[in-house]
Amino acid sequence: MDNINKTKTSLAKFEEFFSTVYKDEVMEVLEKYPEERTLVVDYENLEMFDPDLADLLIEKPDEVIAASQKAIKNIDPLMKDPKLDIKFKNVSNCIDFVNADSKYIGKLISFEAKVMEAKEPKPILDIAVYECRGCMSLREIPQTINSSLEPSLCPECGGRSFRLLQDESEFLESQLLIVSSDDTSKSLKVLLLRDECSFDLYSMGQEVRITGILKSFSSNYGYEYFLECNLIEILNDSEDSEYDEYGNRNSPEYRTWQKVVIDSDRVCQCCGGSKHLEAHHIFSYQNNPSYRVNLENGIALCKWCHSKYHSYYGKDASPKSLIRFLKRFGRYDG
Structure with a gap:
């Protein structure tokens, strides 16, 4: 019973919050619905409006977010019966x-x-x-x-x-x-x-x-x-900032290296796919600066295979780890 009362209270409080503090933001989203269906709420504004409601959002987010979505429907002057995604930023x-x-x-x-x-x-x-x-x-x-x-x-x-x-x-x-x-x-x-x-x-x-x-x-x-x-x-x-200390990945030489590697292989050397190709260093970019733009030091992997490789082996790429990866996940038969 206590949870039911809290849900009803949350609904009424959100109706007031959206009708006053966030009136302009709500109307802007509703006017564009269904093409626009996301409303971002600053948690600090909610906390200033009602600290208890903000605390309850942290403790019971599923119920409180559902109440916030229903509150939008209840106060919608455009009668669109909207199903908005309510998102919260600056959560404490x-x-x-x-x-x-x-x-x-x-x-x-x-x-x-x-x-x-x-x-x-x-x-x-x-x-x-x-x-x-x-x-x-x-x-x-x-x-x-x-x-x-x-x-x-x-x-x-x-x-x-x-x-x-x-x-x-x-x-x-x-x-x-x-x-x-x-x-x-x-x-x-x-x-x-x-x-x-x-x-x-x-x-x-x-x-x-x-x-x-x-x-x-x-x-x-x-x-x-x-x-x-x-x-x-x-x-x-982008991931470039992670590697700034090791060199500039935005240089013309590096971009040329990427293009030549991808154009040469044409498909992912793991799965054989042809979409979203990226150039992968055989000897790691981090530990082998003299090999960074060596055309023999790269193969094409699609975005997903490339991400999977580094999730298994980290930044320290090597020929041995590449072969193990291709044997496990790809079409490697060497």
């Missing part, structure tokens, strides 16, 4: 990446880390539509991020057999990042949703600040952590 619950552990499960946290691997975006079920095999009636079942929910009983005929209608169901875009920190060997899976997903926005070594809800999922090895991202902010535009 900032922690060191290495400290993201069980005491934070279910809470909204923020930390800085580096991207180690960026998976390809893919769709996941948001609203599943099931058809009863007995009477053909339909049921819509909202899905959760880490589990699939199916109907157990048809309310029309009592049947227990259903089939998923993919064409009638609603999907949303998702993407998995693997992030880590220089201070630890620990890594964490980060789930991005909707407009945070991108084929080419994230790259290995990129520094990011991530705000999200720490959760767990069951695997073959017990329970593992993952972070359901609410907001991701890129702190450096």
